[in-house]
Amino acid sequence: MIGSNGLFNVFQFYNPVSDMIIKGNRGFVTPAAIAAGKSLVTVYLFNPGFGTLNWSNLVLEDNDWNFTGSTTAAYTFTISSGSGFAVVTNQYPMFAREGCAGCTYANTDKGQQNLATSTTIKPVGPEIHVFAASLTTATIDASKSIDSSQVKIVNTGAGTVTFAADANMDFATSVVVATTQGAIFPFRGSESKISYRF
DSSP, X not given: OEETTEEEEEXXXXXXXXXXXXXXXEEEOOHHHHHTTOEEEEEXXXXXXXXXXXXXXXXXXXXXXXXXXXXXXXXXXXXXXXTGGGGBOSOOOEEESXXXXXXXXXXXXXXXXXXXXXXXXXXXXXXXXXXXXXXXXXXXXXXXXXXXXXXXXXXXXXXXXXXXXXXXXXXXXXXXXXXXXXXXXXXXXXXXXXXXXO
């Protein structure tokens, strides 16, 4: 979608999708575009708020984006209103080795989650920024993940975030993510559990 201020998104997913791979794409913003006030709103747009999304085997991997200097969001998925994550009735898209330099995670619908509201993190994109005022134990919802998908959790809050083995996650020892730090959590389909990549 192209507007007067630039492009709205690169990929948008409004309908059920099965057995699709989106791989090896590159995108960036130029200094001229920034100077002219042109920008990309979001790279990936999921869930326009209509109906349900019966996704299966939708894979996004090895895509590299650079929107440094802009306010581009890595992705937008509406979980703050309506059906939220429940709109996904089958599998959430698989993300692997996604990079988005300069991308923002500005609010709940663009990859930011407040652990004071819920300590269950919805893996609605390749990178989630979480925050809490104090030490918090959290988990990652594994119910709609695809084998080999992975999510990066970045702690932008003041309190340390701890992940321990539970119904969603399988670790030998707890994983502690300090403030300003991040960790990558792959999903193992054979065990239906999220693990931790050292």
